[in-house]
Every structure is written in C-alpha cells, then in structure tokens.
Amino acid sequence: MSVPRPVIVNHEAAAHGYDTSSAEALAALRLHEGPVLLDLDETLYLRNSTEDFLDSARPGLLALLLLRLLDLLRPWRWSGGETTRDVWRVRLLLTLMPWTGSLWRRRVPALALAHGNTALLETVHLHCREAWIVTAGFEPIVRPLAEALGFDAGRVLASSLHRFEDRRDGKLPRVAAALGDEAVRRSLVLTDSHDDTPLLDACARPLRTVWPGAEFRAALGRVYLPGQYLTQVKRPGERYILRGILQEDFAFWLLASLALAAAPLLHVLGLGALLVSFWAVYEMGYVDNDRVAARYEREPKLSEAFHRAPVATPRLLPWLWAAGAGAAGIFLLRWPAAPLPRDGLAWAATLLATYLWFAFYNRVDKNSRVWLYPGLQLARSIAFVALVPVTIVGMVALAAHVLARWMPYVVYRNGRSNWPEVPFHLLRLVFFALLAAMLAITEGWQPFVSATGAALLAWNLFRARSELAAVLRAAHRIEERR
Structure with missing residues (x-):
C-alpha cells in the first residue's frame, strides 16, 4: 500500500539539505520529545553492517570468487536495479556458505565495541525513550548488532532478505507501516544518507550528519584475487577484463594459435590459465606504477580508489597465483603428454622478463617511456608464444x-x-x-x-x-x- 507524502514541517532545514554537524545532531537529540528514528550504518555503527557481514565469510577467497561471479552476472538488473544488489549478495553467501551467519554472530560483540558511535549511543540511551533503528540493512545481520549496541531487537526496523521492495522503495513505506504516519510526522530522523530524503521530508526534525570516524570498507578487501586492482583501482568502472583483455588480447591469442592446436578445447582452457598467470604478474606492474607515481611525481594521475586502498596488493601471492595458473595451463596445453621442465622454465622466464621490464618502465622519465611502452604491449600480446606456436x-x-x-x-x-x-x-x-x-x-x-x-x-x-x-x-x- 502506498503511503502519502506528508507535508514538510521543517522548511528551513529542507532548504539547507538537512545537513548538520555531529555536535548539532547530539544537541537536537537531547531536546527532542517524540520518536527518534536512527540510521545504523555509518551512524550508530561507524561501518557498513552488510559489508562487514560479507567480510565474515570463510574461506574468504571462495566468498570473493562467488561475489565476483555475481557481479559479472548482475541479476539485480531484473529485481529493481543496483539498490537490490545487496539482497543477492547476502542471499548467495547464506545459501552456499551458510556457516557465515554463525561467524558473523561471533564477530558482532567485538565489532560493536570497536566501531560503535560512542557519543551518539550514550546520548540516545540517556535522552531518547522512543528510539528506533531504521536501516536498509538486513534483519539477520542487523538484529545481533543492534543488541550488541544496547538496543532491544523489537526496536529494529530492517530490510527483509525475502522482499526486494524493502530496498527498492526505501525506508518511508516500511516505517509508516510499522509506526504510523503520525509517529513519522512527530519524529526526529538522523541519518548520513541522501537515499533517506523521503523519510527526512516526512519528519518533524530531519538531520543528515556525516560522523567523524565513519567509513565504508568493502567486504573481503584483504583477500587477494588477480584482477581486483585492475578493475577497482587502476581502471574502475571500465569492465576492463572483459573489454580490454578478453575481447582484445585473449581473442588474438586464440585466433592466432587455435588452428595449430591438436585438442582445441584443452587449448582454450590452457590459454585461459596462462592468461590468469600472466595478468597476476602484469597487474603487479600497475600497482608498482601507481606507487612510484605517488612517491615521485608532482601531479600523479591516480584514481580516488588508490588512496582508499580497497583491495589487497601483496607481494608474494601474485607469484603463487602465477605459478599455479601457469602450471595448470602448461598441463592442459601438453595433455596427454607430460609437461617438460623447459616449458616451466620458458614460462617463468617470460613472466620474470615482463615484471622486470615493467619495473624498469615505471622508473624511467615519462618522455623516455614512449620507447619502452611497445615492450609492455609485446609482452601482453605474445607472452603465450613461449609455449604455443602461432x-x-x-x-x-x-x-x-x-x-x-x-x-x-x-x-x-x-x-x-x-x-x-x-x-x-x-x-x-x-x-x-x-x-x-x-x-x-x-x-x-x-x-x-x-x-x-x-x-x-x-x-x-x-x-x-x-x-x-x-x-x-x-x-x-x-x-x-x-
């Protein structure tokens, strides 16, 4: 049932976009008489509960692979768009890795202690008798966290994992259905999100506050996976693995060599494994390139994500990935014959030469780099020729x-x-x-x-x-x- 939008009460606050400081928000909470509707993520809890829940999944690499596969398929296109993405992500892990719920509940007390908004929590518990947590987070995730923050579970209005409309329609219909229009009109709403504007419009005291110490940390950011730095830091939003690697470099690897393959399917799979091996090393060159630029250049061209460091960039794991994927690729390409030692040596030499050339390129002045750049492109284009005829x-x-x-x-x-x-x-x-x-x-x-x-x-x-x-x-x- 649709809920009519009540008349805005606080016109002055609306004109200023409802933005207020943390000190002003705390003062308003002490004075307000009536219902208080509090956002959870990055407000009462200074992180994102959904991301922290997903971050609890173990083994982390499996969880990350599942989430990346989901990002590739993007099923939320048919459920209401990006606002419903988290429904799919949480459902997926709870279905395929059901123990994640137990792991989350074990982590909650420590997370609440470390990341609870102490000043806000103390003010609410002392001065607000009718306080409700109103969150876009999901009930199984939010309730144990709310209890750890000192709230009764019955005072939590969270999204359901079984209804896309909770995320699609926003908080206002859910709150109005639970508390009534009159309670909404008398309430103080405190949030950090512009997505809550309809609820802010409908209340008596709308407050939008960005709290000191609040941060968004993406789930599983400490888990290494080849391609993460490329897609989230170096070329965010470009779908570069699909458009720049698979449709370009890899397509030419296949077309240039497939006619000479004795077993075409194994050939394709083997080259795919070599591609993962090669890019685990080549991506390290991008990481090094950004770090060198940040350290030595006056005006480095770095993405915003570089400063947020949302993905892991270890030094050893990429080489382990390269070795494992390379060994798998050689095995598939040589089947049914046994791989020869020289195959491994040839591939290892190719990867090492690529890594050293990229490191050299990163440390040369920019005008001279133009003459080194073809070497990088040559490596991307013909590295596989170390093992495969064309x-x-x-x-x-x-x-x-x-x-x-x-x-x-x-x-x-x-x-x-x-x-x-x-x-x-x-x-x-x-x-x-x-x-x-x-x-x-x-x-x-x-x-x-x-x-x-x-x-x-x-x-x-x-x-x-x-x-x-x-x-x-x-x-x-x-x-x-x-």
Whole structure:
C-alpha cells in the first residue's frame, strides 16, 4: 500500500539539505520529545553492517570468487536495479556458505565495541525513550548488532532478505507501516544518507550528519584475487577484463594459435590459465606504477580508489597465483603428454622478463617511456608464444595489435594532456591489412587465404565496425563542399 507524502514541517532545514554537524545532531537529540528514528550504518555503527557481514565469510577467497561471479552476472538488473544488489549478495553467501551467519554472530560483540558511535549511543540511551533503528540493512545481520549496541531487537526496523521492495522503495513505506504516519510526522530522523530524503521530508526534525570516524570498507578487501586492482583501482568502472583483455588480447591469442592446436578445447582452457598467470604478474606492474607515481611525481594521475586502498596488493601471492595458473595451463596445453621442465622454465622466464621490464618502465622519465611502452604491449600480446606456436597470419595480427596500442601512447606523450581519441580498432585493422600485404608480396598469399586469416580479418572488422562506419560517413570529396 502506498503511503502519502506528508507535508514538510521543517522548511528551513529542507532548504539547507538537512545537513548538520555531529555536535548539532547530539544537541537536537537531547531536546527532542517524540520518536527518534536512527540510521545504523555509518551512524550508530561507524561501518557498513552488510559489508562487514560479507567480510565474515570463510574461506574468504571462495566468498570473493562467488561475489565476483555475481557481479559479472548482475541479476539485480531484473529485481529493481543496483539498490537490490545487496539482497543477492547476502542471499548467495547464506545459501552456499551458510556457516557465515554463525561467524558473523561471533564477530558482532567485538565489532560493536570497536566501531560503535560512542557519543551518539550514550546520548540516545540517556535522552531518547522512543528510539528506533531504521536501516536498509538486513534483519539477520542487523538484529545481533543492534543488541550488541544496547538496543532491544523489537526496536529494529530492517530490510527483509525475502522482499526486494524493502530496498527498492526505501525506508518511508516500511516505517509508516510499522509506526504510523503520525509517529513519522512527530519524529526526529538522523541519518548520513541522501537515499533517506523521503523519510527526512516526512519528519518533524530531519538531520543528515556525516560522523567523524565513519567509513565504508568493502567486504573481503584483504583477500587477494588477480584482477581486483585492475578493475577497482587502476581502471574502475571500465569492465576492463572483459573489454580490454578478453575481447582484445585473449581473442588474438586464440585466433592466432587455435588452428595449430591438436585438442582445441584443452587449448582454450590452457590459454585461459596462462592468461590468469600472466595478468597476476602484469597487474603487479600497475600497482608498482601507481606507487612510484605517488612517491615521485608532482601531479600523479591516480584514481580516488588508490588512496582508499580497497583491495589487497601483496607481494608474494601474485607469484603463487602465477605459478599455479601457469602450471595448470602448461598441463592442459601438453595433455596427454607430460609437461617438460623447459616449458616451466620458458614460462617463468617470460613472466620474470615482463615484471622486470615493467619495473624498469615505471622508473624511467615519462618522455623516455614512449620507447619502452611497445615492450609492455609485446609482452601482453605474445607472452603465450613461449609455449604455443602461432600461424604466420596470426603473428601479423599480433604485430598489428602491438602497433595499434603503441600509436595512441606516442600521441599522448608528445604534447597531449589526456589520452587522445584515436580509433584503436580501425588503426589495428589498417596495420593488419598493411602488414599482411607487405608479407604477401614476399611470401605469397597462401598463409592469408586460410581459416585463420579469415577469422582474424573478420574479428578485426567486427571490432572496428563502429569506427569504420564513422570514418566512412565523414568521408567526402573536397569539391563537394565549395
């Protein structure tokens, strides 16, 4: 049932966006007579209860892998959008790792003691007789935490894990249904969130306060997983693993070598394992790049996430991941034959050379980096060749891939303040065509008139389709515009 929006009582506070200091909020609580509706996360509790619950899951790596898979699938698209994401995350771990609830309840007393908002809790317990916790957090998570903070469980209005609408519709309908419209109109509401504006609009004393010491800590931030730094710190929001690695580098690894594979499925799986191994090491170069920039550059270009450090960046674990994934990749690529010692040595040398080149690149002045950058792109493009043969046309395509990645960097380092809008996919297509034509003149067209050649040309055309169409639309004869 929809609840009508009551008239705003405090027009002056509304005009100022309801923002108030922590001292003013405490003073208002001491004077208010009537219901007090208190947010939990980053207000009464100076962290996020949902994230801390997810952080309780053990083993952490399994939990992180499950959550990352969920982020890839994004089922909340069909349940009301991003506001319902946490419903899926908590449900998933409670279903597949049900012991997480017990682990959470064991952690709650220590978390409440360490992160409870002491000043606010003391004021509420001394002066507020009708205090309620009104939270977007979930009942199984919030109730033990509320009790540890000194509240009766019956005074908690939390979201249900069985209804998406609790998250979708916000707090106002839930509070009005539980306490009544009149109680809402007489209440003081204290929160830190702009999402609670409808509830603030409806109450007598709306207060929005950011508390000293409040922080949002993402779950499982101490658990290392390759790709975390790349997607959350270096290139946040870009879906770079899918668009920049799988659809670019890995696609060319496959297309350049699959025709020579005796067991195509094992070949694909083996190259996938090598990709994980390679990027566990290559990502360390990105971490080092940011750290060097933060230490030595006057105006380093670092994302906001770098300063928040939301992911683990250990020094040893990436090498262990690289070794394990590399061994799995070699095993799959060599099956049914036994891997040879030289395979492991060749891959280890490739990874070590990549790591050292990246470290050298990070410590050279920016103008000189333009000549080292192709080495990094070469490593990304052909590292797998240490173990896997490729066709001639495949090597041409990989060379075009390297050159197309290098050219925007050359432009960027020679006078541009930002990365230029270079049509990368079209540039790669042109390089591929030129290199293929030059090689065909000397070697003949036979290597290019093949399934691999056709597949590489088709993939280049597909990836460049938008850029090619834009160029063709813009092209015209110069005499036509006199």
